[in-house]
Every structure is written in C-alpha cells, then in structure tokens.
Amino acid sequence: MVVIAVTGKGGTGKTIVSALLIYLISKNRRVLAVDADPDSNLPDALGITDEIKTLGEIREIFQESKDEMGTINKEQWLEGKIYGEVIYEHDDFDLLVMGRPEGEGCYCYANNLLRGVLRKLMRNYDVVIIDCEAGLEHLSRKTIENADYIVVVTDMSKKGLATAKRIKDLSQELKLNIKEICLVGNKIANEEAARLIREFAEKEGLKLLEILPYDEKIAEIDLKGEPVVALPENSEYVKKVKKIAEILVGGEG
Amino acid sequence: MERKKIEIPEGVKKKESVGEEEDFPFDISPMYEGERIRKGDMFVELGGPKQPGFEIVIALPAEQVEDMKVTLIGSDLDEMEEGKAYPYAMIYYVAGSQIDPDLEPVIERRNHDFQNYIEGYMHLNQRYDIWVRIGKSAMKKGLKSLIQIAKATMLLFKNEMPFIEKIEAVYITDEALVEKLLKEYAMPIYDERDARIESLHDEDVEEFYSCTLCQSFAPTNVCVISPDRPSLCGAITWFDGRAAARVDPEGPNKAIPKGELIDPIGGEYTGVNEFAREESGGEHERIKLHSFFEYPHTSCGCFEVIGFYMPEVDGIGWVHRGYPNPAPNGLTFSTMAGQTGGGKQIVGFLGIGMSYFRSKKFIQADGGWYRVVWMPKELKQRVEKYIPEDIKDKIATEEDAKTIEELKEFLKRVNHPVVTGVVRPVDGKKITEGWVEEKKEAEEKPEAKEAKVEAAQPVTPALPTQPAQPGVMQIPQLPAGGIKLVIKNAKIVIDKIIVKKTDDDKGGK
Numbered sequence: 150m151v152v153i154a155v156t157g158k159g160g161t162g163k164t165i166v167s168a169l170l171i172y173l174i175s176k177n178r179r180v181l182a183v184d185a186d187p188d189s190n191l192p193d194a195l196g197i198t199d200e201i202k203t204l205g206e207i208r209e210i211f212q213e214s215k216d217e218m219g220t221i222n223k224e225q226w227l228e229g230k231i232y233g234e235v236i237y238e239h240d241d242f243d244l245l246v247m248g249r250p251e252g253e254g255c256y257c258y259a260n261n262l263l264r265g266v267l268r269k270l271m272r273n274y275d276v277v278i279i280d281c282e283a284g285l286e287h288l289s290r291k292t293i294e295n296a297d298y299i300v301v302v303t304d305m306s307k308k309g310l311a312t313a314k315r316i317k318d319l320s321q322e323l324k325l326n327i328k329e330i331c332l333v334g335n336k337i338a339n340e341e342a343a344r345l346i347r348e349f350a351e352k353e354g355l356k357l358l359e360i361l362p363y364d365e366k367i368a369e370i371d372l373k374g375e376p377v378v379a380l381p382e383n384s385e386y387v388k389k390v391k392k393i394a395e396i397l398v399g400g401e402g
Numbered sequence: 403m404e405r406k407k408i409e410i411p412e413g414v415k416k417k418e419s420v421g422e423e424e425d426f427p428f429d430i431s432p433m434y435e436g437e438r439i440r441k442g443d444m445f446v447e448l449g450g451p452k453q454p455g456f457e458i459v460i461a462l463p464a465e466q467v468e469d470m471k472v473t474l475i476g477s478d479l480d481e482m483e484e485g486k487a488y489p490y491a492m493i494y495y496v497a498g499s500q501i502d503p504d505l506e507p508v509i510e511r512r513n514h515d516f517q518n519y520i521e522g523y524m525h526l527n528q529r530y531d532i533w534v535r536i537g538k539s540a541m542k543k544g545l546k547s548l549i550q551i552a553k554a555t556m557l558l559f560k561n562e563m564p565f566i567e568k569i570e571a572v573y574i575t576d577e578a579l580v581e582k583l584l585k586e587y588a589m590p591i592y593d594e595r596d597a598r599i600e601s602l603h604d605e606d607v608e609e610f611y612s613c614t615l616c617q618s619f620a621p622t623n624v625c626v627i628s629p630d631r632p633s634l635c636g637a638i639t640w641f642d643g644r645a646a647a648r649v650d651p652e653g654p655n656k657a658i659p660k661g662e663l664i665d666p667i668g669g670e671y672t673g674v675n676e677f678a679r680e681e682s683g684g685e686h687e688r689i690k691l692h693s694f695f696e697y698p699h700t701s702c703g704c705f706e707v708i709g710f711y712m713p714e715v716d717g718i719g720w721v722h723r724g725y726p727n728p729a730p731n732g733l734t735f736s737t738m739a740g741q742t743g744g745g746k747q748i749v750g751f752l753g754i755g756m757s758y759f760r761s762k763k764f765i766q767a768d769g770g771w772y773r774v775v776w777m778p779k780e781l782k783q784r785v786e787k788y789i790p791e792d793i794k795d796k797i798a799t800e801e802d803a804k805t806i807e808e809l810k811e812f813l814k815r816v817n818h819p820v821v822t823g824v825v826r827p828v829d830g831k832k833i834t835e836g837w838v839e840e841k842k843e844a845e846e847k848p849e850a851k852e853a854k855v856e857a858a859q860p861v862t863p864a865l866p867t868q869p870a871q872p873g874v875m876q877i878p879q880l881p882a883g884g885i886k887l888v889i890k891n892a893k894i895v896i897d898k899i900i901v902k903k904t905d906d907d908k909g910g911k
Binding site for chain 2: 223240255
C-alpha cells in the first residue's frame with residue numbers, strides 16, 4: 150500500500166492534481182480516495198454529484214448517541230457506519246470524505262477508534278490518495294497515521310511557495326515516516342517561473358516531480374465546477390500528471 | 403429471561419449437517435480482517451440496509467446442544483441471484499461448564515472477528531444491524547453453501563474460546579422467519595442485556611478498567627471506569643473498557659483488579675489506589691470513586707460536566723460544556739474546567755461524564771442527588787429521568803436563580819435538604835448540619851459560615867473554607883478526644899490548613 154498526501158495552499162490546484170491522480174491510478178489499481186480538506190471539493194472534481202455522508206457526521210452521531218448505546222460494541226458500530234454509509238463506491242475507486250472538523254468536547258476516544266478502523270480499511274487498497282489541507286490536520290492528529298509521499302502543489306505565487314516550505318517543516322516536525330516530500334509546480338505559465346520553482350525545490354531539498362503548464366481548459370473546468378476527468382487524455386497536462394503517477398506508484402500493472 | 407431454542411415451523415425449506423468439515427475452499431486468517439468487498443466484487447449481500455438480519459448467541463444446557471450441527475433454513479447460496487440482497491439470521495447455541503447468559507454478548511461479539519477471518523466474506527456491525535457481503539471470488543474458489551461458513555465460524559469459536567464445549571448453529575435466510583425471530587426471540591434478549599448495564603454495579607465485578615487516552619493533555623490523569631462510573635468524557639463504559647482490554651491488554655484501557663474494598667460508600671479500593679499511584683507517577687495516593695469531597699477522582703479536561711461546591715448554600719451545582727453563562731458561583735464552565743483539568747484532585751470541583759448522573763452511586767458519599775442544588779435547565783432536562791422524584795423540583799435552574807442570593811432564596815422556599823441538613827440515602831446518615839439561622843444577623847453574604855471539625859465524624863468533614871478558586875484542602879483524621887473548631891461570620895480565605903499532632907509525624911500532610 151502506498152499512501153500519497155497531496156497538499157498545498159488553497160487555489161494552487163491541488164484538488165485537480167489529486168483528482169487526476171485518482172482517476173489515472175485507479176484504472177489499474179485499487180484506490181481509496183480521501184477528501185481531507187473541508188474547503189475543497191474533491192467529489193465535484195471527480196464528477197460525483199451524489200450526496201455523501203462524511204466521517205465527521207458519523208463522529209458527531211457517535212458523540213451524541215454514545216450514552217444510549219448500551220452494551221453495543223462502539224468500534225464495531227463505527228466500523229459499520231464507515232464501511233456501510235461513509236465509503237462511497239465509485240466504479241473505479243472508493244471515496245472517503247472526512248468532512249467537518251471536531252466540535253466541542255472530547256474526541257480522544259472517538260478518534261482512537263477511528264484510527265483503528267481506518268488502519269484496517271486502508272489495507273484493502275494498493276494506493277491511498279489524500280487531498281489534504283495545508284495544515285495536514287488528519288496526519289497531525291494521527292487519524293490517518295502515515296503517508297509515504299507528501300506531494301506539495303504550488304503555483305507561481307510567493308505565498309504558494311511559502312506554504313510549501315511550511316508544509317515541509319511541519320511534516321518533518323510531525324515525525325511522519327515519509328519516504329519523500331515532493332513538489333509539483335502548477336499553472337506555470339513561463340520559463341522564468343519554472344526556473345524559480347526548480348531553484349526552490351533544490352534549495353529546500355524537495356523532489357520536483359513535474360512542472361504543470363497553465364491550461365485554458367482547466368481554468369474553464371475550474372470556473373464551471375466540472376469534473377477534471379473530462380480533460381482530454383492526450384493533453385499535455387494530463388500526460389504530465391500521468392508521469393507523476395508513474396513516479397509515485399510505478400508504471401502499468 | 404429463559405433461554406430456549408427457536409421453534410422451526412413445519413414445512414420450511416431446511417438443510418442439516420453435523421460434524422467438522424474436512425476442508426474449506428477459502429483461507430481462514432486474521433489477515434482478512436477489515437477486508438472490504440466492494441459492490442462490484444460482491445456475489446450477494448446478506449442483511450444490511452435492505453434486508454432484515456440479526457446475530458445472537460444463546461447459552462443452553464449441554465444436553466440441548468448438538469455439537470457442530472448446522473441447520474440452514476431458507477435458500478442457500480446456490481439458489482441466490484448474483485447482486486441481490488437476502489435476509490440473514492445467525493443463531494448460535496453454546497454450552498460449557500463456565501458458560502452462562504452473562505457470557506453471551508462476549509461470545510457473540512467474536513462472531514464479527516471470526517467471520518472476517520474468512521477470505522471473501524465481509525461482516526459488518528452487530529446484533530440487528532449485521533451486514534454481510536460474500537465476494538464473487540469466494541464463489542469462484544468453490545464456496546457453495548452457508549453451511550461451510552457456519553462450520554468455519556464454529557471451528558474458530560471452539561479454537562479461540564476453549565471454554566465453549568459445544569456449539570450448534572442455525573442460519574436463516576427465510577424472510578418471514580428472520581423477521582419474526584428478530585422481533586420475538588432476539589430483541590427481548592438484547593433489551594435484557596442493555597437493562598443489565600443499569601443493574602450491574604461495582605460490587606458485581608472483579609475488575610475495573612483504566613483509560614489513559616487523555617494523558618497527552620493531563621499526564622497525571624487516571625480515569626477509572628467502573629460499572630457505576632463511566633469515563634469523564636462519557637464515551638467509555640465499563641463494557642467498552644472490558645472489550646478494549648481484551649483486545650489489547652497493554653493498550654490505553656487496562657484492567658485494574660479492584661483489590662480490597664476500603665470504603666464502600668466513597669468507593670475506595672486498594673487496587674484502584676495502587677493503580678492510581680503507579681499511573682500518576684506517585685501524584686495521587688488515593689481515589690474514591692463516588693466522593694465529591696474526599697480524594698475525588700481526577701479531572702482530565704475532557705469531562706462533559708463539572709460540579710462545583712457552593713459553601714454559601716452547602717450544596718453542589720453542575721454545569722455542562724454547552725452552557726455559556728456563569729453559574730451562580732460567578733464562574734463559567736470553561737473557567738472552572740481550566741482550573742480543574744490537567745489530572746489534579748481538586749476538592750470542591752469534580753469533572754464527570756454525563757452518564758454518571760445515571761449511576762446509582764452518583765456522589766453517594768456526599769448525599770447524591772440530595773446535595774445537588776443547581777444545574778442549567780438544558781442539563782436538568784437531559785438527565786431528568788435519573789433524578790429522584792422528591793428532589794426534582796427542588797433543584798434550581800438558571801430560570802430560578804442566577805446568583806448565590808437568588809439560589810438561597812429558592813432553596814429556602816422549596817425547603818431543599820441542604821437547608822435543614824442532608825441525609826445521605828446510602829446509609830441514612832445525616833451528613834450536613836443545614837444552614838445556621840444566626841446568619842440572619844449578617845445581611846452581607848458571609849465568606850465562610852459556621853463549620854465544625856469533629857473527631858467523631860472524620861469521614862465527612864464540613865468544609866470550612868470557600869474554594870472560590872480551586873485549592874487543596876485536606877483534613878486528616880484527628881486523634882480521639884479531638885478538637886472543636888468553630889468559625890462564625892468570619893471573612894477568611896484559607897489556602898491550606900495543616901493540623902499536626904506533635905508527637906506523631908504521620909498525622910498531617
């Protein structure tokens with residue numbers, strides 16, 4: 150199992166990159182897609198319009214009804230809810246939406262149970278791809294225990310790069326057992342910007358996976374909220390994302 | 403409730419098989435736990451959201467159980483249509499010299515584990531929520547009958563739980579029968595088990611459980627979970643603790659052998675004290691599970707409700723996390739929580755889980771409900787059914803009193819037990835003196851009212867100080883003959899009183 154956490158500043162296009170990776174990798178591997186950014190719209194990007202129950206909603210139900218559960222086994226209850234109601238089965242992959250953050254009160258026990266359930270669940274897949282907000286909340290709280298690769302997506306902006314640096318520092322602080330922290334440049338319109346990104350990657354010791362071009366079609370898709378999977382397979386953009394997928398999980402098969 | 407076998411109606415489709423299976427067409431291993439069978443890979447679904455289903459374990463006398471026998475009522479896998487959902491009931495009759503109905507849920511819970519060891523078979527949930535998926539791959543590998551599943555499960559039961567001497571299974575896929583048995587046979591037993599939670603007490607068990615999940619915030623906090631005292635966060639009952647300790651004995655929920663009973667009313671045990679000493683790094687020597695004033699349970703910070711002593715009325719108020727306004731003592735939940743949390747024993751404040759209000763031993767050393775004078779309306783409504791009838795209307799809410807003065811008026815008007823003295827129900831002992839009428843002279847609210855410390859009653863000292871800020875106060879047992887300390891209308895704040903007998907250095911702390 151390979152766990153890939155895709156992250157970056159909001160607006161850099163990390164959700165588009167996540168969605169394309171999910172779409173491409175799930176063609177020949179068992180993929181669990183995890184939407185761990187309450188502000189993103191991974192399901193939309195994947196073309197999923199059904200209403201999806203989130204892990205956060207289930208956790209709230211758990212918190213509210215815990216006093217009434219009698220002798221019911223709470224871990225089995227949570228596992229049943231996650232397997233049965235939270236996981237969305239798409240034709241090619243499964244999707245898990247983490248949803249709202251914790252409310253008031255103590256979540257130690259709920260999160261401890263969740264950790265166990267997610268650990269077992271993730272074993273079912275060849276690849277787990279997580280669309281993560283820049284604070285890496287679920288990794289820092291260990292609801293998701295580890296990631297093999299952290300892929301930081303940045304655009305040309307100074308803020309994008311600053312966030313990338315912060316994520317690198319944070320993931321080192323969290324003492325995750327990471328194989329590599331990688332960088333992807335996105336919406337890079339000119340050679341000058343590409344050079345800056347290369348320099349940044351080198352300076353920070355990040356593995357630069359790819360520099361993705363600015364793409365008119367993506368801007369349009371973004372604007373209309375259409376699924377990225379509608380992108381033409383032969384476009385330069387998609388081809389480059391395919392290369393990223395190959396670096397992370399290997400080629401076909 | 404009497405345990406008996408189900409009645410199998412005349413004329414139903416039925417298959418029987420006795421004895422161990424030679425060989426199974428599937429792997430059996432814990433590595434398949436958590437295996438997820440996706441919709442697209444599924445042959446059929448049993449139970450689940452679309453069809454009725456349940457699982458139950460029934461303890462029976464040995465002579466009624468036919469070992470390793472399976473009866474299947476209704477269609478078998480080879481008669482099912484791919485992609486469809488069917489009703490599903492799994493009933494296990496078990497017998498053994500150590501087995502009684504108390505053990506049924508413990509055995510039943512393992513059905514989930516064992517069935518998930520079966521490759522190509524996914525089991526979710528429990529009781530009447532079970533949801534099973536059988537994978538196409540399992541059928542391809544030669545799975546033909548639910549009888550094979552039942553035999554494999556029974557084998558695992560006998561291997562992993564050797565106290566099961568005999569086991570017999572009845573699996574049912576007949577819709578009418580599953581529905582009828584769920585309603586008439588299984589539900590009353592599930593209800594009976596849940597009712598047991600209320601009737602199971604500290605004295606009925608040998609072990610309590612700890613929880614140290616919160617030690618990352620509160621390193622000296624030790625949550626002790628007993629049948630009469632759930633965790634402070636309200637999430638973990640004694641049953642949850644037992645389940646977790648069985649799966650991972652060295653995990654965050656460990657068994658605490660309760661040892662000898664030192665104080666049956668306060669709930670003090672040698673085993674708990676020992677454990678508290680170890681787990682808190684020597685910080686806490688003693689813990690009484692059902693006492694508010696004496697060696698109270700530590701508070702982590704996760705608690706759902708905090709109790710606070712108001713010396714002006716000699717009563718206890720409770721406020722929950724969701725109540726934003728100050729309590730009559732002028733403090734909000736978060737202020738009190740901030741000062742009390744962190745794994746300290748703070749006399750005068752106590753964090754609890756909401757479900758502790760249900761406990762028959764709820765602060766019983768200090769009068770239980772009869773010492774409670776105030777709680778927010780929302781909280782009172784939530785726990786209303788656990789409040790004894792004769793005190794219910796005497797507990798004020800914010801609608802009756804927002805300040806100590808208003809509270810005093812209210813308590814006097816309804817003649818709350820604290821006014822004349824609280825008699826604790828557990829042993830009928832009068833534990834407070836009631837308000838002293840001389841107070842009339844002082845219109846100003848006195849900082850401390852009359853209090854006595856008497857050697858004759860070392861167990862329940864009235865608190866002579868006002869812990870407006872949480873502080874530590876301990877009154878050691880005094881030598882016979884003793885002293886009498888009377889303080890009247892004094893305005894004093896005492897952080898600590900040290901009473902020492904000069905010729906005995908053991909006396910004070």
